[in-house]
Amino acid sequence: PFEVLIVGGGPAGAAAAVYAARKGIRTGVVAERFGGQVLDTMAIENFISVRHTEGPKLAGALEAHVRDYEVEIMNAQAATRLETVAGGFQLTLASGAQLEAASVILSTGARWRKMGVPGEETYLNKGVAFCPHCDGPLFKGKAIAVIGGGNSGVEAAIDLAGLVAHVTLIEYDQQLRADDVLQRKLRSLKNVTILTSAKTTEVKGDGRRVTGLVYEDRASGESRELGLEGIFVQIGLVPNTDWLKGTVDLSPRGEIIVDAHGATSLRGVFAAGDCTTTPYKQIVIAAGDGAKASLAAFDHLIRASAP
Numbered sequence: 001p002f003e004v005l006i007v008g009g010g011p012a013g014a015a016a017a018v019y020a021a022r023k024g025i026r027t028g029v030v031a032e033r034f035g036g037q038v039l040d041t042m043a044i045e046n047f048i049s050v051r052h053t054e055g056p057k058l059a060g061a062l063e064a065h066v067r068d069y070e071v072e073i074m075n076a077q078a079a080t081r082l083e084t085v086a087g088g089f090q091l092t093l094a095s096g097a098q099l100e101a102a103s104v105i106l107s108t109g110a111r112w113r114k115m116g117v118p119g120e121e122t123y124l125n126k127g128v129a130f131c132p133h134c135d136g137p138l139f140k141g142k143a144i145a146v147i148g149g150g151n152s153g154v155e156a157a158i159d160l161a162g163l164v165a166h167v168t169l170i171e172y173d174q175q176l177r178a179d180d181v182l183q184r185k186l187r188s189l190k191n192v193t194i195l196t197s198a199k200t201t202e203v204k205g206d207g208r209r210v211t212g213l214v215y216e217d218r219a220s221g222e223s224r225e226l227g228l229e230g231i232f233v234q235i236g237l238v239p240n241t242d243w244l245k246g247t248v249d250l251s252p253r254g255e256i257i258v259d260a261h262g263a264t265s266l267r268g269v270f271a272a273g274d275c276t277t278t279p280y281k282q283i284v285i286a287a288g289d290g291a292k293a294s295l296a297a298f299d300h301l302i303r304a305s306a307p
């Protein structure tokens with residue numbers, strides 16, 4: 001059996017694996033797709049000390065760093081069930097295989113909810129973006145739209161309004177759902193237009209980059225087109241934790257509830273990165289959390305194995 005079994009091979013899982021392996025304990029990583037969300041992006045300019053890199057390059061570097069150590073990587077394998085057994089835990093994979101471990105680190109990440117309209121996939125990373133902290137500076141001086149009038153959408157619009165030329169906030173409902181204080185701040189900004197009852201129906205582009213979007217004015221039923229260079233989709237970040245319902249405590253949004261050590265409600269099970277309640281979903285934060293969860297798992301193991 002493994003001493004530490006990590007589920008997820010993004011920045012959080014990779015950091016956890018390096019930290020565990022450096023303690024000389026038997027470490028395994030099960031990942032559906034080693035690299036995680038990092039594989040889905042190009043320019044990364046905020047992983048501190050790395051001035052500029054690209055998603056696939058950073059994903060390769062994460063894997064190479066883990067492979068420097070004796071870590072068993074089980075890639076292209078999805079975990080479907082976690083159970084407590086004598087002496088630790090049993091993890092079941094979609095293939096039917098079962099693995100045993102004295103401690104587990106969950107780092108299954110999250111995924112941004114997409115609009116599901118024509119053009120969105122075509123122009124991912126070519127004008128369609130999800131993370132204002134990551135990609136905001138790429139749109140300096142340009143006109144953009146933010147889709148979604150909840151807290152994250154309104155926060156993104158306020159943040160981006162300080163960088164870009166103009167922001168159109170598009171909300172499907174008749175009113176914004178963000179906190180009042182955020183709405184007041186948003187309405188005080190001169191370069192922001194708010195459209196409510198507006199349903200985005202298409203992302204337009206010239207084959208290379210986004211050039212605009214089409215929305216339906218739900219009051220009149222009319223279709224309208226907006227010319228712009230960027231679209232930030234802010235309609236939710238969904239943690240990959242469905243399979244953990246009933247095993248560890250989850251927040252109402254489905255995030256694994258962790259304490260300052262990354263401990264979950266189940267003793268011996270830790271969690272790190274975007275799948276947890278830790279705020280601000282970023283590579284540097286996920287990696288730091290992964291290191292922390294791994295050190296906490298090690299602390300747990302030395303106590304659990306004391307005579």
Ligand code: FAD
Binds near residue numbers: 007030045273281282
């Ligand atoms: P993830 O990267 O999501 O990794 C999760 C891992 O778990 C993957 O290996 C996945 O395959 C695996 N997994 C999931 N479910 C299972 C399962 N049941 N069984 C086994 N394995 C499973 N952040 C920045 O800091 N800077 C940026 O510039 C930046 N740009 C971004 C651009 C895009 C387009 C996106 C989508 C995100 C961006 N982010 C950026 C956010 C950043 O990628 C995430 O915060 C970070 O990857 C989270 O790391 P993680 O390890 O927690 O999860």
